[in-house]
Amino acid sequence: MFKSVQYVLKENFSNLFRIYSIAKYELLADMRDSKFGIVWNFLSPTIQVFTYWLIFGVAWNRKPVEVNGVEVPYLLWLIVGYAAWWFIQPCITQGCSAIHSKINVITKMKFPVSVLPATVVCKEFFNHLCMLIIAFVALLLFGFRPNWYWLNLVYYAFCAFVIVEAIGLILSVLTMLWRDVKKLVTSLTRMLFYFTPLIWNCHFDSNVPFHSILNKIMKLNPFYYIVNGYRDSVFYQKNFWDHPALTVYFWIFTIIAFVLGCMLMYKFKKKFIDLF
């Protein structure tokens, strides 16, 4: 167990430049492919958020979200939460094919396979930064000013980074074993979208039967912690240590996932070439 974690960590940290280069040039190739290049990295999340806002904010007339006496316009609430999802979702779906999409490389040269999930995460982290810029601009336009609580964003971004890396390790190996995993995960992520507090706060009112149990189940989703964490930092002036139970739960979940991912990676490191 420790051997596999040590193996994956060592391979990743001794190949930082390799990870950076792969992520960078893959982004660059993506941009070269289209005429407007980097503009799309900003435009596509904007269009996404705009769509959700039209449907849920305008058509269904969502009231501003109020927590602990702080009122936040729905659009802004949506943007900040969606910023986290814009990072998590592609990391999960593309993390599945992290190894499979590089099959022509790993069958032709000696390659540290365990760095591949990290390249996907780094690549998507760039898109996340673009989305965060949009969120900051929106926050400033709505009259929110930066304060020290915003620094919690760095912590929550780190949380998101670690958990999607862990999930990427697991899913990329599983996809090599059974290609169906990618299809299953793509569908499940779509479902997860509605059970993460993105377009609604995932809180059942007291008129719903079993509402207290349902609300607890919602919190078992590790992304609940991250998405709400993003909002806590910018709107509600809370630090991450204000949720000790959730923080502990999140890290236990993440560490178990990471160790599991490392063990899978270690077990199959030399087998991938025969699995495609």
Place this chain on the structure above:
Amino acid sequence: MTNKKENEQYAVIADHISKIYELRNKNNQHKNANKRFYALKDVSFKIKKGDVVGILGTNGSGKSTLSLLLSGISDIDSGEIVVNGEQALIAINTGLNMQLTGLENIKVKGALMGLKKKEIDAITQDVINFSELGDFLYQPVKKYSSGMKSRLGFSISLALDPDIFIVDEALSVGDKGFAKKCLDRMMQLRDDRGKTIFFISHSLEQVKNFCKTGMWIEGGELREMGPVDQVADHYSEYVDMLNALKGKEKQNFLDKKFEKRLIPKEEKKGFLSF
């Protein structure tokens, strides 16, 4: 202790190595496949450091499988292989990104091969000179002809500095002029730097000119190993014999060879233990 010292003069020691592939049945299903197939069967050899080995064999005889095992990409199923030194497979078109320019691709492929930033900067000029691409260096690789792609890919691959080179059909690309240039560079590596080289090619001429030792693999087994001229002659006799066979006879011959490589399926193994 003496044994260890003795082993150090060898670049590669293969001791009864086998590689097994599983065959699918006609309906393309893995599950009911009852056929397992020796890609390589019980191959043993020792290669001294600085030796240049030409690997010969007909299509599907296991040459490329051997090159994957030698370069450490694939794992053997039984036996033991000891490799003293860093090894690298020359993979020409691997890692080139079609959207990016030639110059950017030097960085991409360099990084993929695991070079540090400084090392990439150091080799860039070399690669530019060797590949002779001129202004095409600033065009996206998707606009390149296949020969130009190979030039670029091969030039970058040469920048690696391993102790053991494995060249699998790499020199049969590009025009004659460039092929000669590549061969010259390989000879330089052979003579001046004393690298160990495994050279896989269907061009007997090239193999005879370039290699010292010949290794003939047939049907997954090591048929012969020795001075390159001798092995190459025996190999070409065998190919002539094969070509002289009439349709039915040849089919029978090949079927027999195939049968020999099959192994009966063992008891079903446990979950995740393959």
